[in-house]
Amino acid sequence: MDVLLLSRIQFAANISFHILFPTITIALGWLLFYFKLRFNFSKHPVWMRAYRFWVKVFALTFALGVVSGITMSFQFGTNWPGFMETVGNIAGPLLAYEILTAFFLEATLLGVMLFGINRVPNWAHTLATFLVAFGTTMSAFWILVLNSWMHTPVGFEMREGVAHATDWLAIIFNPSFPYRFSHTLLSSALTVCFLVAGISAYRILKGDAKKAPNVALRTAIFGAALVAPLQAFVGDLHGLNTLEHQPAKIAAIEGVWETERGAPLVLFALPNEETKRNDYAIEIPKLASLILTHELDGELQGLNEFEGAHPPVKPLFFGFRIMVGIGLLMIAVSWWCTYSLKRHKRLSKLQLQVLIGMTFSGWVATLAGWYVTEIGRQPYLIHGVLKTADAVTDIASSNVALTLAVYLSIYVLLLIAYVKTLYGLASKSVDVEEYDLSLPGLPERKANLHSYRNTNYTNNSEVGA
Amino acid sequence: MNWLSLETLALIFAGLTAFAILLYAMLDGYDLGVGVTLNMKNEAWRDNAIASIGPFWDANETWLVLAVGLLLVAFPAAHSEILKSLYLPAAAMLVGLILRGVAFDFRAKVKPKRKIIWDRTFKAGSFIAAFSQGFMLGLYVMGLDYTWVSTMFSIFSGICVTAAYALIGSAWLFLKTSGELQRHALAQCKKMGVIAFSGILGVSLINPLVNVNVYQIWTQPPFAYFYAIIPLLCFGMFLLGYTVIKHFEKCVNIDEEKGHWLPFLICCVIFITCFIGLAVSFYPFVVPNQMTIFDAASAPESLNIIFIGACLVIPIIACYTVFCYFVFRGKADSLQYY
Numbered sequence: 001m002d003v004l005l006l007s008r009i010q011f012a013a014n015i016s017f018h019i020l021f022p023t024i025t026i027a028l029g030w031l032l033f034y035f036k037l038r039f040n041f042s043k044h045p046v047w048m049r050a051y052r053f054w055v056k057v058f059a060l061t062f063a064l065g066v067v068s069g070i071t072m073s074f075q076f077g078t079n080w081p082g083f084m085e086t087v088g089n090i091a092g093p094l095l096a097y098e099i100l101t102a103f104f105l106e107a108t109l110l111g112v113m114l115f116g117i118n119r120v121p122n123w124a125h126t127l128a129t130f131l132v133a134f135g136t137t138m139s140a141f142w143i144l145v146l147n148s149w150m151h152t153p154v155g156f157e158m159r160e161g162v163a164h165a166t167d168w169l170a171i172i173f174n175p176s177f178p179y180r181f182s183h184t185l186l187s188s189a190l191t192v193c194f195l196v197a198g199i200s201a202y203r204i205l206k207g208d209a210k211k212a213p214n215v216a217l218r219t220a221i222f223g224a225a226l227v228a229p230l231q232a233f234v235g236d237l238h239g240l241n242t243l244e245h246q247p248a249k250i251a252a253i254e255g256v257w258e259t260e261r262g263a264p265l266v267l268f269a270l271p272n273e274e275t276k277r278n279d280y281a282i283e284i285p286k287l288a289s290l291i292l293t294h295e296l297d298g299e300l301q302g303l304n305e306f307e308g309a310h311p312p313v314k315p316l317f318f319g320f321r322i323m324v325g326i327g328l329l330m331i332a333v334s335w336w337c338t339y340s341l342k343r344h345k346r347l348s349k350l351q352l353q354v355l356i357g358m359t360f361s362g363w364v365a366t367l368a369g370w371y372v373t374e375i376g377r378q379p380y381l382i383h384g385v386l387k388t389a390d391a392v393t394d395i396a397s398s399n400v401a402l403t404l405a406v407y408l409s410i411y412v413l414l415l416i417a418y419v420k421t422l423y424g425l426a427s428k429s430v431d432v433e434e435y436d437l438s439l440p441g442l443p444e445r446k447a448n449l450h451s452y453r454n455t456n457y458t459n460n461s462e463v464g465a
Numbered sequence: 466m467n468w469l470s471l472e473t474l475a476l477i478f479a480g481l482t483a484f485a486i487l488l489y490a491m492l493d494g495y496d497l498g499v500g501v502t503l504n505m506k507n508e509a510w511r512d513n514a515i516a517s518i519g520p521f522w523d524a525n526e527t528w529l530v531l532a533v534g535l536l537l538v539a540f541p542a543a544h545s546e547i548l549k550s551l552y553l554p555a556a557a558m559l560v561g562l563i564l565r566g567v568a569f570d571f572r573a574k575v576k577p578k579r580k581i582i583w584d585r586t587f588k589a590g591s592f593i594a595a596f597s598q599g600f601m602l603g604l605y606v607m608g609l610d611y612t613w614v615s616t617m618f619s620i621f622s623g624i625c626v627t628a629a630y631a632l633i634g635s636a637w638l639f640l641k642t643s644g645e646l647q648r649h650a651l652a653q654c655k656k657m658g659v660i661a662f663s664g665i666l667g668v669s670l671i672n673p674l675v676n677v678n679v680y681q682i683w684t685q686p687p688f689a690y691f692y693a694i695i696p697l698l699c700f701g702m703f704l705l706g707y708t709v710i711k712h713f714e715k716c717v718n719i720d721e722e723k724g725h726w727l728p729f730l731i732c733c734v735i736f737i738t739c740f741i742g743l744a745v746s747f748y749p750f751v752v753p754n755q756m757t758i759f760d761a762a763s764a765p766e767s768l769n770i771i772f773i774g775a776c777l778v779i780p781i782i783a784c785y786t787v788f789c790y791f792v793f794r795g796k797a798d799s800l801q802y803y
Contacts, residue, residue: 111520
């Protein structure tokens with residue numbers, strides 16, 4: 001294999017492994033802040049119990065995110081020197097601001113958040129939790145500014161083949177940024193909702209009758225029921241934005257080979273790059289035009305108009321359907337569970353099992369969506385400015401192959417260890433006592449603990465009154 | 466929007482990058498040192514040692530991201546040139562850092578019988594990271610050239626840097642722990658001090674012999690007299706450190722003695738003098754004998770933008786870093802997650 005393909009696989013492998021963890025920490029940070037606030041206001045220890053369990057998951061996930069992220073800062077220069085040579089004047093400041101405003105903040109205050117509760121006042125611990133969540137979000141902000149700019153570059157001029165910034169506000173708030181940023185944050189929220197719901201369901205099925213997993217489960221289910229439809233809406237806006245700026249990507253996603261009016265929505269097919277048509281297609285007439293142009297007979301540009309400069313069709317076509325499929329499933333499951341929680345105050349065994357099955361569904365959807373948008377940018381690295389092939393390194397492909405093999409094997413091992421540890425932590429917490437009454441800042445009204453209204457539906461007999 | 470000229474900016478950013486590398490070497494140096502010297506026979510010591518770096522290591526590692534990030538954004542041509550030459554050792558370092566970083570969290574969360582596996586991973590990861598950093602430093606000094614001689618020198622440099630990290634790590638343990646482990650750390654300080662001393666002496670002699678420029682810088686008056694302070698201070702610190710260790714060794718009860726921070730401070734001064742020595746040797750080159758910081762700097766308008774941000778944000782970073790060290794001051798207690 002040549003160095004271009006190997007470098008692409010290596011970058012994709014590194015960033016795919018990396019994104020799994022920030023996707024969790026961004027929203028989990030805010031969820032922990034929510035738990036902490038609920039505790040501060042209600043003084044009920046169940047919120048600290050939930051905090052205490054999920055902060056361990058946060059710490060582990062954060063560590064994996066940090067170490068897998070360091071790899072990226074090396075790869076820019078080693079494997080893609082053309083990237084910084086061409087757009088370094090724009091990418092550089094954005095990356096620098098990410099490090100300065102986000103990385104240090106989250107990494108430094110994480111120590112206080114994890115280990116500092118007995119060493120700082122309660123408000124300072126709450127503030128540290130807030131700042132860590134804020135830091136993860138800032139880091140998403142800057143990196144998505146850069147990523148969005150690579151899709152919709154504006155606010156610069158080319159001089160002697162090098163991009164020079166002319167308008168920083170235009171660069172930061174480039175046309176696709178608001179959509180991509182909100183879409184990514186919401187996907188993080190959904191990933192975390194289903195992770196928390198799945199792990200909590202696992203604990204409950206394992207016989208954990210404490211209130212904490214039930215509280216976490218309810219928070220996650222209600223959160224997902226709100227966020228999942230919102231995500232569908234934002235995703236639609238993001239799609240329309242892509243249609244405006246990268247029509248070839250949409251044509252590949254929808255499997256539109258020839259420009260047509262009243263294009264059907266292809267539910268399933270096998271796109272065939274050789275015959276330039278969809279085999280075994282199941283279609284709904286005119287729906288794609290309706291969704292994308294809001295007219296039954298709206299015109300969609302086909303792949304024929306981007307001959308030789310459009311992304312590969314199959315990964316986009318399937319990736320998009322996997323993402324949307326999981327999204328729809330998330331809406332259905334979260335609403336179904338919300339209904340049961342509101343109506344029966346509890347979930348059935350089947351529902352708990354479904355939730356366990358969907359624990360990592362957010363990861364699959366995030367990766368699928370990420371592949372759609374990034375492969376959809378090909379053959380460009382920076383849309384219309386720099387081709388991927390022109391940015392690649394000249395190091396020996398054997399070196400890249402060697403490091404790729406090492407990275408891949410470590411990633412597989414770490415992923416297995418991560419998932420096993422999550423379930424291990426969940427199993428271990430089944431036998432932990434209901435409350436740790438040695439907590440600082442606990443109220444005197446311990447007698448009231450068990451009449452706590454949000455958790456009445458759990459096994460009251462075992463908790464005692 | 467250009468407030469500063471390219472020359473000024475190149476100097477400022479070279480200074481900032483150097484500052485980030487130095488801070489990384491000292492801060493993550495002690496983390497890695499604690500990892501390298503982790504005692505595999507005593508689990509309580511291991512818990513205690515790792516607890517002493519628990520609240521800090523994440524932030525310490527961020528200085529590496531900043532250093533590499535600044536090199537990338539301020540001197541992109543040098544970043545690609547240097548890291549392409551160091552591709553394999555850099556990858557080894559990343560693998561080491563990955564293993565070290567995750568082992569930290571896994572060891573505290575897996576079943577007790579698997580903890581030892583992650584402790585071994587922690588130690589091995591720390592060693593790989595420390596050694597490859599030293600190896601890369603050696604190659605850099607030898608002009609990023611892979612020959613039989615330069616490889617041997619890089620291996621030597623790898624051992625020295627690992628020993629230097631082990632030294633500062635042991636000094637950190639001496640500062641943050643008490644009892645048996647503290648005594649053990651003191652003994653480690655002495656051992657590692659000897660290796661680090663001979664290593665620094667070796668590099669100081671070999672570097673001017675292989676690099677003509679370096680030889681001239683250190684031997685041409687009048688600056689040579691001025692520069693001579695650097696090695697004198699460095700080796701003076703080793704002497705001072707030796708007496709301090711002797712003093713503590715004689716104490717029956719170390720707890721009652723003052724100045725547990727002294728060995729760590731001495732190590733910091735040693736790191737700073739070594740670093741300044743290297744910086745003096747290579748200035749103004751960022752890629753030895755090939756590319757100066759002025760050749761490699763990116764466009765002034767972008768550097769200006771970063772410079773403004775850095776001026777605003779770095780003081781804030783300093784504030785909360787100091788706050789964090791203040792919160793976790795004193796002897797380390799066992800790590801309790803909340």
